[in-house]
């Protein structure tokens with residue numbers, strides 16, 4: 341399976357083409373829209389989220405609500421484009437009075453992108469580098485999630501830290517037990533007191549013209565043993581999940597399971613001992629490995645953690661340089677979120693869902709959903725006899 345995304349932040353639409361889905365998979369625009377709405381929520385978002393109420397259009401690859409095995413094309417129109425037609429028209433002449441963006445924002449692709457692609461107007465870079473692109477990732481993730489759900493694989497996410505405020509460390513599978521609380525929390529935090537402190541920290545940063553980052557956790561339960569492979573570097577599931585999460589705008593660190601904390605502990609406190617019971621097969625009492633050993637899922641919950649840097653666009657902008665005459669200048673201000681960690685967690689779920697769905701397709705093969713299901717039953721029967 342593969343997908344590409346296209347679209348500028350203030351262009352007409354964000355689009356994606358997904359290839360390699362099985363035929364006969366039911367897909368509902370409502371399910372995709374639900375995840376698009378979840379991406380738009382979260383305490384600390386800026387004005388853009390009030391303008392856009394993202395709605396997916398399915399343009400290809402489905403007939404009467406089921407996939408055809410052909411490429412699926414999804415599109416989400418940018419409502420804001422109506423105000424940007426003079427600045428973002430894909431065709432026509434550049435208006436002579438167009439305001440060029442010439443002050444690159446630290447922490448964005450503005451400077452490196454303008455030098456690489458030889459642009460004088462930084463908008464040519466920032467429109468595509470913008471996290472508006474995550475609309476497509478979330479739509480793709482919702483499709484992947486629909487496929488995974490058929491195989492009883494479910495995904496969750498929650499926020500662990502925002503700026504200096506951290507929730508008490510807890511087993512991720514226990515945290516998601518109360519998922520309604522997380523879904524209804526403006527900061528996707530299960531503990532109301534920590535959530536309150538997180539919102540206070542966001543308010544303080546915003547009042548100071550500043551921004552905050554944080555960390556979030558994505559958990560996948562019901563993942564069978566055997567996704568990914570130890571035999572080649574680019575087939576390792578942990579590597580693929582890390583790359584997928586790291587590809588999300590502003591993500592600067594990824595951990596699988598215990599991640600960095602494992603480095604400080606002796607092996608006897610890290611490796612998850614193996615047990616067997618005839619009713620449930622092989623199992624563990626701990627999951628420091630985050631459900632992956634040797635690049636292969638081991639049947640435990642998959643646990644990924646990602647670190648998001650603070651939003652780079654600040655209402656009290658940082659020092660920069662005017663690229664027209666190299667004079668010192670404060671960076672350009674685009675409308676911005678002051679904290680987007682809760683939204684990034686939803687995007688994280690989506691990219692993890694995609695990688696797991698892709699690995700499941702590789703494991704089970706088949707062209708139709710029925711063929712995948714048949715192959716799944718056969719595989720589980722084989723595993724149960726070991």
Ligand SMILES: Cc1cc2nc3c(=O)[nH]c(=O)nc-3n(C[C@H](O)[C@H](O)[C@H](O)COP(=O)(O)O)c2cc1C
Nearest residue numbers: 448469470471589590651652653676677680683684
């Ligand atoms: C959901 C989400 C929302 C974001 N919103 C903004 C924003 O409003 N303003 C901003 O400057 N950066 C925002 N970012 C971060 C930038 O997109 C990101 O830092 C930038 O593209 C540079 O990429 P890099 O940080 O991966 O190097 C957001 C990121 C995510 C995941």
